[in-house]
Amino acid sequence: MKVNLFATCLCDTVKAEVAKKSVLLLEQLGCEIVFPEQQGCCGQPSLNSGYINDSKKGIKNLIMAFEANDFPIVSPAGSCVASIKRYPEYLADEPEWALRAQDIADRFFELTQFVVNQLGVTQVGAKLNGRAVYHPSCSLIRKLNVREEPIKLLEHVEGLTLLPINHQETCCGFGGTFSVKMSEISGEMVKEKVSHISAVEPDYLIGADISCLINIGGRISREGKPIKVLHIVDVLMSR
Structure with a gap:
């Protein structure tokens, strides 16, 4: 194809x-x-x-x-x-x-x-040992109705354990230009998101939207948390 x-x-x-x-x-x-x-x-x-x-x-x-x-x-x-x-x-x-x-x-x-959905694949042969939190971005779940697809792929990654967190589907606060125009509100939203992620002590934060990962990853870095931030394709190509 x-x-x-x-x-x-x-x-x-x-x-x-x-x-x-x-x-x-x-x-x-x-x-x-x-x-x-x-x-x-x-x-x-x-x-x-x-x-x-x-x-x-x-x-x-x-x-x-x-x-x-x-x-x-x-x-x-x-x-x-x-x-x-x-x-x-x-x-x-x-x-x-x-x-x-x-x-x-x-x-x-x-x-x-x-x-x-198009290729009909959930097992890509990926391997990654550790505990991870998946962040479902607003664009995927609210605009595209893509909820289960990333999870199905991650559940088939050998060695990876997915951890639930409180308020998993809450916005990270990025929202594109929202994070610039409403920076104080955005900052508090990502602070709350990172607190929920940190509470379960994961090795990885995984997402499928680069912008959200940059936003959350920036806060994780400023707080000195030992959490590695990965785009889902980084995980799917791990061997």
């Missing part, structure tokens, strides 16, 4: 290994990766800030980039996928573009969602 990879800005700038490991995982599962070079930012920061019209040029560029073929489009970032799923809404006043946006949105999948 041929699959497009949408790398995202965060992978491109600070977490290149997540994009690389996503490619390796998909190839391991029999996919041939296509990377449309015209792709750019999905526009999430400006869209979340309400600058819809100013975002349309970038939105249309991304649509055109993935119109080069009709293969599924996979990304290791749920928040970006969730933003792209709303493209038809943002382009509703331009019917032709809205239809093109809908075609792209229908082909977009978050990585774990694609692996479990």
Whole structure:
């Protein structure tokens, strides 16, 4: 199966290994990766800030980039996928573009969602010894309805024990531009999240959204907690 990879800005700038490991995982599962070079930012920061019209040029560029073929489009970032799923809404006043946006949105999948639901795989041969907390990001569980897929994959990682925490599905406080505009509230939210994580003394914090992991990981680091922060693809590629 041929699959497009949408790398995202965060992978491109600070977490290149997540994009690389996503490619390796998909190839391991029999996919041939296509990377449309015209792709750019999905526009999430400006869209979340309400600058819809100013975002349309970038939105249309991304649509055109993935119109080069009709293969599924996979990304290791749920928040970006969730933003792209709303493209038809943002382009509703331009019917032709809205239809093109809908075609792209229908082909977009978050990585774990694609692996479990489209490829039908839950066992990828991963091994990682230790105790872990999984953080279900708001974008995955509330916008994409991706709840069980990451858990199914992690439950099949040899040697890994998943630990429940209090208020597991509570937001970490990042919320994109929310963490900038409402920094004091955001800071208290991530502080509370880290307190719940730390209470069960895990070896790892695992998530499927880079932005949340950067936010929570920053707080863990400032508190000097001995918890390693991993994107789920880091775990799935552990051997």
